Amino acid sequence: MENPQNRIFLALDVPDEKQADHLLSLWDPGERPLIKVGYQLFFAAGPQWVEKRKNAGDTIFLDLKLHDIPNTVAKGIESLSRLGVDFVTIHASGGRKMMEKARETADKHADGSRRLKLLAVTQLTSTDQKMLNQELGIPGDVRESVQKLASLACGAGMDGVICSGLEARWVKQVTGTGFLAVTPGIRPQGFSSDDQKRIVTPREAVLNGADYLVVGRPVTQAPDPKKAFQSLVEEIR
Numbered sequence: 554m555e556n557p558q559n560r561i562f563l564a565l566d567v568p569d570e571k572q573a574d575h576l577l578s579l580w581d582p583g584e585r586p587l588i589k590v591g592y593q594l595f596f597a598a599g600p601q602w603v604e605k606r607k608n609a610g611d612t613i614f615l616d617l618k619l620h621d622i623p624n625t626v627a628k629g630i631e632s633l634s635r636l637g638v639d640f641v642t643i644h645a646s647g648g649r650k651m652m653e654k655a656r657e658t659a660d661k662h663a664d665g666s667r668r669l670k671l672l673a674v675t676q677l678t679s680t681d682q683k684m685l686n687q688e689l690g691i692p693g694d695v696r697e698s699v700q701k702l703a704s705l706a707c708g709a710g711m712d713g714v715i716c717s718g719l720e721a722r723w724v725k726q727v728t729g730t731g732f733l734a735v736t737p738g739i740r741p742q743g744f745s746s747d748d749q750k751r752i753v754t755p756r757e758a759v760l761n762g763a764d765y766l767v768v769g770r771p772v773t774q775a776p777d778p779k780k781a782f783q784s785l786v787e788e789i790r
């Protein structure tokens with residue numbers, strides 16, 4: 554089996570580059586986890602820090618959840634392709650045209666074999682049935698909505714979707730196996746769910762067909778982050 558460590562993105566949800574670099578320095582070079590950079594760190598540390606980490610050999614998933622008119626998203630993708638990140642997120646609810654234009658742009662700016670992977674956000678893992686129906690006005694259950702958006706994203710050329718570990722199996726039913734299911738909302742047994750609603754353990758996510766897991770607080774808030782990360786790797790193995 555492929556090294557299970559290469560299936561976990563560590564969500565570096567920390568306030569600044571100093572803390573991010575400190576956390577990453579716990580691992581030897583070459584053994585560092587794949588990293589996910591979200592709003593908090595990217596807005597504080599900026600593209601220069603991302604470039605520095607890319608030069609240090611890190612795999613970077615930039616979780617910016619783009620959602621705008623097709624042209625604006627495509628221009629953003631152009632800049633991100635130049636920055637050389639490996640994965641980026643786009644909201645599937647932005648529609649087919651927006652995703653297609655993003656795909657076209659990422660392919661046009663691919664650097665040799667290095668092509669920016671586009672992941673579509675289906676429903677956030679903090680969204681539950683009540684919120685879906687009453688606040689967002691989307692009828693049906695979470696499963697239907699996730700499947701519909703995953704199918705749209707697959708048809709528009711996305712590489713995969715972000716969904717909960719509960720939904721990875723349902724996603725594959727409508728998209729086929731080659732389409733990636735990347736799953737946040739991972740909580741090892743006995744860990745607080747925080748603001749997440751649709752949570753699963755690492756083991757459940759993998760058994761449900763998740764290709765990649767995204768894990769933040771269970772590692773970053775642990776007294777020994779490296780040990781906490783290693784125990785996730787062992788659970789997946």
Ligand code: C5P
Nearest residue numbers: 564591676677678715737767768769770
């Ligand atoms: O700390 P925790 O493990 O809950 O972190 C999960 C990470 O995954 C966060 O950075 C969050 O922004 C991200 N995410 C999510 N649900 C989505 C997409 C991304 O929780 N649908």
